[in-house]
Amino acid sequence: MEFFAQQFINGLTLGSIYGLIALGYTMVFGIIGMVNFAHGDVFMLSSFIALIFFLILTTWLGLTSVALVFLIVLIVAMVLTALWGWAIERVAYRPLRGSFRLAPLISAIGVSIFLSNFVQVVQGARNKPVPPLVRDVIVLYENGQYTVTLSYKQAIIMTTTALLLAGFWYLVQRTSFGRAQRACEQDRRMAALLGINVDRTISLTFVLGAALAAVAGTLYLLYYGVVSFSDGFVPGVKAFTAAVLGGIGSLPGAVLGGLIIGLIETFWSAYFSIEYKDVAAFLILIVVLIFKPSGILGRPEVEKV
Amino acid sequence: MSDATGLTRLATLKDEPPAAMPGGPADPILVVDHLTMRFGGLTAVGDVSFKVGRGDITALIGPNGAGKTTVFNCITGFYKPTEGMIRLRQREGETYLLERLPGHDVNRLARVARTFQNIRLFPQMTVLENLLVAMHKPLMRASGFSLAGILGLPGYRRAQDEAIAKAAAWIERIGLTHRADEPAGDLPYGDQRRLEIARAMCTDPVLLCLDEPAAGLNPRESADLNTLLRLIRDEFGTSVLLIEHDMSVVMQISDRIVVLDYGIKIADGTPDQIRNDTRVIAAYLGVDDEEVAAVEAEVGLAGTHA
Incomplete structure (x- = not known):
């Protein structure tokens, strides 16, 4: 039971990160119906941005306040990654908007390859470590044999995720921008006729998705303490699986899917074999695609007559 | 004109320089000038010119496939016309060339709103949200592009309250x-x-384009629609351009009627003039040009024209 509780906490932490990345997939799919395969690499890129600024702040400027360093790194990573997200949409996707359906998809794969190779060239192929930022743990339960702990890192990750999701939910449900975004999802041409700048709304969606990926990237770096140029692919595909599992296009679905994938992966490594944890995650993708392609919270595709 | 048969009048129409728009409204809000729209070899709209009077309800009628919706699509920026100009002049004097504006600016700057033949509401949004979406521009400005909105600053609160009040008033109407x-x-x-x-009205339009608003309505709903359109014209001063097949709507509420057939304008006038126009009748009954005179005689109109 104690072991289970511990794995549950670990799974939720991992799932939070997947959920944050999955939001980017699901929002972009919702608004332009395209799977942004470069999103995982945007996540990886943001991790590197966080790494660089973490090292600048701690070694060059000698900042010691953990909370301050974390906050600055998080904000800088969000802003810079958002800029990347904006630029990628502008350069690689917008010119192809009127083109056939596969064109932006292929372009996205191109961007994905470009980003991972770009980072490999400028940062090198080795894993980049950071010294651990927070080590403290909270002991939740102890009975001599087992201890169930919640590390500060895990607490930070879950709290940040929860806060951002609340803010994000508010943005989409309650603000004018959110309404415009949902309008563009449902009928882009009609939205334009109501005076909504569709191009700008799509740009902002990419910016938001990238900013959330940056949060995930920063938290990933905080959690694992190491990042490499190839780290975008597997978490990216798992987050995509999460988005599909939750119902692609559905924001709560993306988070739910992320948590489920995180939990399954953690439990699988804990109880079965750690080597096959990725197999477990992708098995879900296959099963979901076969039996419930619209996902847990997704709406079934209704044929328009 | 009074002694001409349908045949010769059709000929003179073709020979006339299309710029001549006899009896158009004095203060037009919209001037469609020599509008031509070709799709490959097909001319959907051929050299159509007409004016929409400020504060009028103008109906655009014609048999199926006459090019009415194509005209609408040109006005609202869906199609770029092959030839011609569409000028919209607001009361303050600003003039916009609609065929040159990008999609969202047709509404944002020129303040033209439209509906479609099929319903294009945002079905998963609530009734209130559908109306709030239409007030995106003022809300977005007030919200400082969402930043103030997330922070709940008073300026945004006020703008949002105003928007909700306006939407609520429309929902009540x-x-x-x-x-x-x-x-x-x-x-x-x-x-x-x-x-x-x-x-559409929540975007504060100066010109409202409605594509078959009465299609599929029962007589009672149709009457409600007439009331709503009159309200829009009389209380809001919004000019209305509508495509409609339901003649009870067209004849009752229109100030002017423009008739298209095979992409060409065949008549333009008041409901009374249109009601008695033989070419319009012929177009609707689907007879050949040669038979127009026969039809005139048949419906007993030749006498009134002679």
Whole structure:
């Protein structure tokens, strides 16, 4: 039971990160119906941005306040990654908007390859470590044999995720921008006729998705303490699986899917074999695609007559 | 004109320089000038010119495939016309060439709103949200592009309250107050139609283009629609251009009627003039040009024209 509780906490932490990345997939799919395969690499890129600024702040400027360093790194990573997200949409996707359906998809794969190779060239192929930022743990339960702990890192990750999701939910449900975004999802041409700048709304969606990926990237770096140029692919595909599992296009679905994938992966490594944890995650993708392609919270595709 | 048969009048129409628009409204809000739209070899609209009077309800009628919706699509920036100009002049004097504006600026700057033949509400949004979407521009400005909105600053609160009040007033006008928080897709057809018009009105348009607003409505809903359109004209001073097949709507509420057939304008005038126009009757009955005179005689109109 104690072991289970511990794995549950670990799974939720991992799932939070997947959920944050999955939001980017699901929002972009919702608004332009395209799977942004470069999103995982945007996540990886943001991790590197966080790494660089973490090292600048701690070694060059000698900042010691953990909370301050974390906050600055998080904000800088969000802003810079958002800029990347904006630029990628502008350069690689917008010119192809009127083109056939596969064109932006292929372009996205191109961007994905470009980003991972770009980072490999400028940062090198080795894993980049950071010294651990927070080590403290909270002991939740102890009975001599087992201890169930919640590390500060895990607490930070879950709290940040929860806060951002609340803010994000508010943005989409309650603000004018959110309404415009949902309008563009449902009928882009009609939205334009109501005076909504569709191009700008799509740009902002990419910016938001990238900013959330940056949060995930920063938290990933905080959690694992190491990042490499190839780290975008597997978490990216798992987050995509999460988005599909939750119902692609559905924001709560993306988070739910992320948590489920995180939990399954953690439990699988804990109880079965750690080597096959990725197999477990992708098995879900296959099963979901076969039996419930619209996902847990997704709406079934209704044929328009 | 009075002694001409349908045949010769058709000929003179073709020979006339199309710029001549006899008897058009004195203060037009919209001037469609030599509009031509070709799709490959097909000329959907051929050299059509007409004016929409400020504060008028103008109907655009014609048999199926006459090019009415194509004209609408040119006006609202869906199609770039092959030839011709579409000028919109606001009361303050600003003039916009609609065929050159990008999609969203047709509404944002030129303040033209439209509806479609099929309903294009946002079905998963509530009735209220559908109307709030139409007030995106003022809300977005007030919210400092969402930053102030997230922080809940007073300026945004005020703008949002105003927007909700305006939306609520429209919801009341179309009698949907009790269903304001339901998804728009769950409403009955007639309500959805009127909600679309209310949504278009929430963008503060100077020109409202309605594509077959009465299609599929029962006589009672049709009468409600007439009331709503008169209200829009009389209380809001919004000019209305509508495509309609339902002659009870067209004849009752239109100030002017423009008739298209095979992409060409065949008549333009008051409802009374159109009612008695033989070419219009012929176009609707689907007879050949040669038979127009026969039709005239048949319906007893030749006498009134002679």
